[in-house]
Amino acid sequence: MIHSEPALDAATADLLPHVVRLGPNLWGASFKLMKMVPAHHIVDTALKTGEIGPDTVIVESTSGTYGLALAVKTALIGRRLVLVTDPAMDDRLCRRVADLGATVEMCRTPSALGEYQTVRLTRLAAVRERYPDSFWPRQYDNPLNPASYSIVADHLNRQLGRLDALIGPVGSGGSMCGTAAGLRRYSPGLRAVGVDTPGSVLFGQPDQVRELRGLGNSVLPGILDHTAFDEVHWCPAGNAYRHTRRLHRTSGLFHGPTSGAALAVARWWADRNPEARTLVMLPDQGDRYLDTVYDDSWLDAHPARRADGEPHQVTLPTGESSWTWMRWNRRRLTDVVDRPGPRP
Template identity: 90%
Template sequence: MDAATADLLPHVVRLGPDLWGASFKLMKMVPAHHIVNTALETGEIGPDTVVVESTSGTYGLALAVKAALIGRRLVLVTDPAMDDRLCRRVADLGATVEMCRTPSALGEYQTVRLARLAKVRERFPDHFWPRQYDNPLNPASYSIVAEHLHRRLGAVDALIGPVGSGGSMCGTAAGLRLHHPGLRAVGVDTPGSVLFGQPDQVRELRGLGNSVLPGILDHTSFDEVHWCPAGEAYRQTRRLHRANGLFHGPTSGAAVAVARWWSARNPGVRAVVMLPDQGDRYLDTVYDDSWLDADPVRRADGEPREVNRPAGESSWTWMRWNRRRLSDVAAPPGPRP
């Protein structure tokens, strides 16, 4: 394994008797590195090609790092979820940021971003769109993560992690199942996300969930799905920092909330939880007690309640997905991006 590949891989940290965390510095570098390198090899990215993408978070940062390293122009279409610090960072790497400040009538930004992205693509005929939501190279890129976890831990019985595009969970689970076909995959979504059949609503928790249905999301990968609310994610983000010294954001907090609950109820089952995001962006929010205290919802916690169908509730719910297609559980929420 070369040094560049090794830098993409997570630290594996023990969190409990049978629970390990895959702690990434910047998980989205895994697909950004693989997708861009493949496009360079195939000629899809030439000397003057402009890379364009819609993103509200760390995938944009990963592309900005990669674009700077290969000397290509990058245009990112984003929304206010990409805070000023992150915007400044990607701009310093040379990226152009196009900010969508007005949400759709449903209160979401992703369809608005995709419409703006279409205009950006018209402006730059020689462009490359990584298509993080639809590109099969996204989940395929996580084969190196699966091999890394297998080398470090041997047989992994369960993989728990957040779902946004579906790339990290579907790709890593597929790679681990080559060694252990019985691996159980537990997806972590959030209330208001359409990914697993809930109605589209404004989401407090960003970094996971979605308002559109990604083409790469393979619902048949998942044995269970949890919809974790923001308050529980914030609480577990702080606990992860204080108890384990791991400085992550609330996407990781949501994942570890589910992982701790799941692992406690499945003793003797070797589980890995994916921790994708660092905490730097959240110093003034999740890591600030005054911000948490300003809204009781941010301090809320509670035990998950099992449901038989996607409930669309604001509290923590979960269901046995049993590797079914979305159409077997709920009606798909409209066209893919």
């Protein structure tokens, strides 16, 4: 049974997702801009503590929607923002954050391993030297990131009541770890299923070039609590793209491939657990992907982008490019692999 939602103030209501039914036992939490949740909470807390003053420059490393969320927030509070990014932040998004007043520092050359995360962090350190009065929200390490999702968990509980499983993508770990912790106050038996992608170090795979962005990582965020997760899936791009388009055609929900990856796993999981009340996190909108995922000619240009298939179970992170999954059983990363990836 879906419960009625009490009235919320406008600022808070805009942070919360719409809850939509996607199947007999599957619901989706559809966000307009999920990263507004931590951006709003972290910046407001820093304003209250005095870490952000009248002349403070806010600086952050991001390649996606967290940068957009910070640009919106800093425009509203009248502060300068410098975003250190890489080519994954496409021209449309760069123009949008610039129109909101942000300065974009673009890192165009990857590291020797082909990734940008460490390159961006080096550039960010240089930017902070340039602006002594600066504030770094530290989305990967700030405990306020997962803590901010407490309001999301409360909202979802009011909407749906008891839940048996939460499924969602993992990038920094903030949304899944924070929402799972909040929901477990109401549903102690809740299972958390993390959705990663091949080539990401988050759950022990070797770092490789990844086509999917918005989930996965080349460094280990300090806020990622591996003991929150019961299962982990490594979903490849083809499955994510297929389910992104399927979601749009069947429900009208216009999301990006991060949401598609989560939905691929959620549909598979919900089908195999028909008695479980399952919720999937859908964090990103589809505007950035009109020329890629929503363009059939782009999909047809590379066979892997049309690939589909079922996952197969593994007992250790393998580094395979196909869809794999394993029972994580709320273990620490060091209990599963000997050599965790680098920290930011």
